[in-house]
Amino acid sequence: MQADQAGILDTQLTAQVVNHIRAKIEDGTLQPGDRIPPEREFAKMLKISRASLRTGIGYLAAMGVMKVRHGVGTFVSDGPPEIGKSSLGLLGALHGFKAWQMFEVRKLIxxxxxxxAAERGKEEHFTVLAEEVAEMYATIDDPAQYLIHDVRFHRTIAEASGNPILAALMETVSTALYDERRKTAERARDRKNSLEAHREIYRAIRGGHPTEARNAMERHLHSAESELAAEQSARVRKPRRERKAKQTVPA
Amino acid sequence: MQADQAGILDTQLTAQVVNHIRAKIEDGTLQPGDRIPPEREFAKMLKISRASLRTGIGYLAAMGVMKVRHGVGTFVSDGPPEIGKSSLGLLGALHGFKAWQMFEVRKLIxxxxxxxAAERGKEEHFTVLAEEVAEMYATIDDPAQYLIHDVRFHRTIAEASGNPILAALMETVSTALYDERRKTAERARDRKNSLEAHREIYRAIRGGHPTEARNAMERHLHSAESELAAEQSARVRKPRRERKAKQTVPA
DNA sequence: TGCCCGTGAGAGGTCGGACCACTTGAATCT
DNA sequence: AGATTCAAGTGGTCCGACCTCTCACGGGCA
Structure with a gap:
């Protein structure tokens, strides 16, 4: 488990900080929501400077393991797990990920x-799903509100799946995809179709029919992708600039 | 471009650094392999202290976007994309991910x-796959070497899939899973089965049969999971390594 | 009594600038 | 020519001072 192997952590000291906290987490000394000592104290304990300690904490914060609150303290993250949620967008720009590739992953997941969810979902999940569908009906004319319930619907399915890793990955991909389309305004007719699709998905899941649920979700995402593509094709695409020499770039 | 989504970035200044570089990457000014100015210079350009700059760079490095090389410089990452590769293990410990959950994700991906790969693979990929299978034959009695080719085989399939995001996710999950089992020694008979499985997968992919490829991979991973489970259950009375020793903080 | 606001302790955020450690390649020695 | 040395350049660490943000305590006022 001392998995710094491929990790190529920044340096010795940050690695030390990370391992120290990692160990505490793995043996249960530190649990979600717990607070770590003030930086000045903690730095003294580890016999390193405050700056180095902060580097290590920053690393953990970037991974979503720690949460820093200015003026309050530093805590172990206690929300739902996040895997590279904030980095996918940037990595996409860097490696030239295409929207269809992200969508392919999203569909798969x-x-x-x-x-x-159809296999393992519990009554509590079904209840929430039903509520969200109802809310979507109610907010069919309010795009912003509708979107909130749409997201919650999918999130609840993720939770019902019983696999938090998969749920986290969905969150990551969805977020990156959402950033791509944030500027596009959904059309009312799209929401109408979407609503129907969600109802179908809900019924398949509640009925305990995995294959049907899978197909319904497949159809839903497929049409969502088509709508998204249609909207985006109407927009101007900025081309990537060409660069050959690998040298220092002026800021 | 936009203000970082719900981005709970550490602070204003790190956000400034991240956005600055993000912008450069998004408009193509910075590309993989490029080097950014020395910290002292760069800090002066951005009119922030070197410490703050380093915080931002650390954040980007943690996301896998930047690569820092002591004594050399700081570069934009130029290898294959990584999504939370180093964080999954830690997040697993934190949120209590189970091995079966990770395996479920791995199987899915x-x-x-x-x-x-069966649909989109190119001849070049098939060639590499064939070579790796041959190497596996040759190294059937050398666990370490065998493993290397095993990994390369799967990695090549990922590349042949034409979806780098999915490939990166596979890498992430595999790494985390590998960390769990690194201590287990594979048995010769397992490698024998594994080899057969890889041959089947290879043939299905080369033949352009997606469904067969999927099934073959499914079978392969299923038996791999069984073997792993068998090995781990065989070592009862040894639940978790005791890292109490390391609690004493290596100074 | 009870609400409001000032205030200060404590926590993280930023700073600058000295000094250490690592890489690299040019200058020097053999 | 080849091996060795060394200095410049770049990231790594440290110190210690000061800024900003939160929050809770507690006095003042209605």
């Missing part, structure tokens, strides 16, 4: 999530 | 990868 969400269809499986739907199937798993 | 790799089976899809195999199917996609």
């Amino acid at each position: 969400e269809t499986s999530l739907a199937a798993l | 790799e089976t899809s990868l195999a199917a996609l």
Whole structure:
């Protein structure tokens, strides 16, 4: 488990900080929501400077393991797990990920999530799903509100799947995809179709039909992708600039 | 471009650094392999202290976007993309991810990868796959070497899938899973089975049969999981390594 | 009594600038 | 020519001072 191997952590000291906290987490000394000592104290304990300690904490914060609150303290993250949620967008720009590739991943994950939810979902999840569908009906004319319930619907399915890793991955991909489309305004007709699709998904899941749930989700995402593509094709695309020499770039 | 989504970035200044570089990457000014100015210079340009700059760079490095090389410089990452590769293990410990959950994700991703590879793979990929299978034959009695080719085989399939995001996710999950089992010694008979499985997968992919490829991969991973479970259950009375010793903080 | 606001302790955030450690390649010695 | 040395350049660490943000305590006022 001392997995710094491929890790190529910044340096010795940050690695020391990370391992120290990692150990505390793995043996249960530190649990979600717990607070670590003030930086000045902690630095003294570890016999390193405050700056180095902060580097290590920053690393953990970037991974989503720690949460720093100015003026309050530093805590172990206690919300739902996040895997590279904030980095996918940037990595996409860097490596030239295409929207269809992200969508392909999303479809893969969400269809499986739907199937798993149909298999393992509990009554409590079904209840929430039903509520969200109802809310979508109620907010069919309010795009912003509708979107909130749409997101919650998918998130609940993820939770019902019983696989938090898959749920986290869905969150990551969805977020990156959402950033891509944030500027596009959904059309009312799209929401109408979307609503129907969600109802189908809900029924398949509640009925305990994995394959149907998977197919319904597949159809839903497929049409969502088509709508998104249609909207985006109407927009101007900025081309990537060409650069050959690998040298220092002026700021 | 936009203000970082819900981005709970550490602070204003780190956000400034991240956005500055993000912008450069998004408009193509910075590309993989490029070097950014020396910290002292760069800090002066951005009119912030070197410490703050380093915080921002550390954040980007943690996300896998930047690569810092002591005594040389700081570069934009130029290898294959990584999504939370180093964080999954820690997040697993924190949120209590189970091995079966990780395996479930791995199966989902790799089976899809195999199917996609069968659809989209190019001759070059097939050639490499064939070579790796041959190497596996040759190293059937050398666990360490065998493992290397095993990994390369799967990695090549990922590349052949034409979806770098999915490939990166596979890498992430595999790494985390590998950390769990690094101590277990594979048995010769397992490698024998494994080898057969790889041959089947290879043939299905080369033949352009997505469904067969998916099924073959499914079978392969299923038996791999069983073997892993068998090995781990065999070592009862040894639940977790005791890292109490390391609690004493190596100074 | 009870609400409001000032205030200070404590926590993280930023700073600058000295000094250490690592890489690299040019200058020097053999 | 080849091996060795060394200095410049770049990231790594440290110190210690000061700024900003939160929050709770407690006095003042209604």
